[in-house]
Amino acid sequence: MRIDIITIFPEMLTEPFNHSIVKRAQEKKLVNIYLHQLRDFTTDKHKKVDDYAFSGGAGMVMMIEPIAACIESLKKERDYDEIIYTSPDGEMFDQPMANSMSLLKNIIILCGHYKGIDERIREHFITKEISIGNYVLSGGELAAAVITDALVRLLPGVLGNEVSALSDSFQNNLVAPPVYTRPRNFRGMQVPEVLLSGNEQLIEEWKHDQSLERTKVRRPDIIKE
Numbered sequence: 001m002r003i004d005i006i007t008i009f010p011e012m013l014t015e016p017f018n019h020s021i022v023k024r025a026q027e028k029k030l031v032n033i034y035l036h037q038l039r040d041f042t043t044d045k046h047k048k049v050d051d052y053a054f055s056g057g058a059g060m061v062m063m064i065e066p067i068a069a070c071i072e073s074l075k076k077e078r079d080y081d082e083i084i085y086t087s088p089d090g091e092m093f094d095q096p097m098a099n100s101m102s103l104l105k106n107i108i109i110l111c112g113h114y115k116g117i118d119e120r121i122r123e124h125f126i127t128k129e130i131s132i133g134n135y136v137l138s139g140g141e142l143a144a145a146v147i148t149d150a151l152v153r154l155l156p157g158v159l160g161n162e163v164s165a166l167s168d169s170f171q172n173n174l175v176a177p178p179v180y181t182r183p184r185n186f187r188g189m190q191v192p193e194v195l196l197s198g199n200e201q202l203i204e205e206w207k208h209d210q211s212l213e214r215t216k217v218r219r220p221d222i223i224k225e
């Protein structure tokens with residue numbers, strides 16, 4: 001998979017992608033992530049990429065020309081399955097969306113700032129708009145990091161069997177069961193006996209019951225009949 005991210009703050013994304021699973025996925029060439037500085041695509045000598053909104057009002061708007069130039073230069077090189085804009089009014093990002101997007105080959109993620117981007121970009125260049133939650137961030141970078149992380153860990157070969165993504169929350173419309181590690185006894189707080197039994201079938205049943213119980217209590221909204 002190839003992910004091109006367009007941003008005016010590429011430094012905000014270098015660290016999040018430079019550790020742990022996303023870092024290893026890049027080293028194994030299972031994903032290629034490219035950060036593009038939007039300011040490189042302006043012809044303005046002060047590298048300006050925002051301007052006042054027509055009709056006035058508070059806040060600057062990201063201009064159409066540099067964004068169009070950046071997207072067009074990428075599209076000249078290859079086809080893209082989706083050109084995504086991160087936006088609080090976009091489609092809500094969730095695990096099913098991450099699952100299906102992880103099958104795509106090339107995507108662009110455009111990070112907005114200020115009051116947002118010129119509407120004509122959204123109308124004519126963007127193919128998908130994604131929100132990561134019902135709150136407003138100062139920029140799209142953290143949203144792009146969230147989306148990228150969720151996609152990359154689903155790519156075949158990224159996670160080993162021992163941490164298979166299929167046993168995580170939201171797959172099967174259930175949240176994950178509780179997990180424990182050593183010691184068995186911490187100040188009298190015990191690990192559930194069944195997990196030490198060695199009986200695989202009992203353990204699987206216990207995990208499923210726990211998942212179901214937790215989902216009923218914590219996330220009744222995601223349970224399917």
Ligand code: SAH
Pocket residue numbers: 085086087088089110111112113114115116117130131132133134135136137138139140141143
């Ligand atoms: N004026 C806009 C908010 C702009 S916030 C509005 O009221 O809808 C600045 C940028 O941050 C946006 O352009 C978007 O790219 C990003 N952003 C903010 N909140 C977000 C969210 N919940 N999900 C995804 N991106 C978000």
